[in-house]
Amino acid sequence: MDQLKRSLLEAPIIEKEGYHYFVHPISDGVPKLEPSLLREIVIRIMRKADLDDVDRIVTPAAMGIHISTAVSLMTDIPLTVIRKREYGLEGEVAISQETGYSKNEMYINDVHEGEKVLVLDDVLSTGGTLTAVLSALDGIGAEVIDTVAVIKKAGGENKVADAGYHVKTLINVDVVDGEVVIVDEDGDD
Incomplete structure (x- = not known):
């Protein structure tokens, strides 16, 4: 069994305002992130993502940073982090983000x-x-070559698909009766 699958099956579940949330090193930084798990994920991203002609990697803060940094190091593709802090730099674009448990x-x-x-x-x-x-990237006029999320939590609302965007994933899971259940070991292509 690969490390990503095993780590998800062992992930504790917490509830935040009715939202069942798994606690995982990739999504939360706890428990500790083993280098071998990060390495496995980076290799899988590099195999799944279309990297041809990509000028830069873009990731939202905060939990995409470690994944994207590792991919950047392995591919020599520069990295831009979307921050939750306004800097007021020329060309800065503000976006509103709403998840199942927060707005930013x-x-x-x-x-x-x-x-x-x-x-x-x-x-x-x-x-x-x-x-x-x-x-926001569409609004800027950037060309999104590919979009990859490590883990997809299946079930419930999927605003990204409803908006016509496609996201590749490495593994798809659901939370059923307080446990992580693997829905698709290979994610979406």
Whole structure:
């Protein structure tokens, strides 16, 4: 059994305002993230993502940073982090992000019209974050070559698909009776 699958099956579940949330090193930074798990994920992203002609990786803060940094190091593709802090830099684009358990403003800097980007994130749950990011990148005029989320939480709302965007995933899970259940070991292509 691969490490990603095993780590998800062992993940504790918490409830936040009616939302069942698995606690995992990739999505939460706890328990500790083993280098071998991160390495497995990076290799799987590199095999699944269309990396041809990508100018930069774009990821929302905070839990996409470690994944995207590792992919950037392995591919030599520069990385831009979408932050939850406004900097007021020229060309900064504000976006509203709404997930199953929070609402935030996020800010994209240093992504330009015509750039070809790979969007990476840790978890696709409601699709709120990725929908906002992909819409903002469209508004900027960047060309999204591919979008990959490590884990998809199946069931419930998927705003990203409803908005017409496609996200590849490495593994799809659901939370049933307080436990993580693997829905698709290979995710979505």
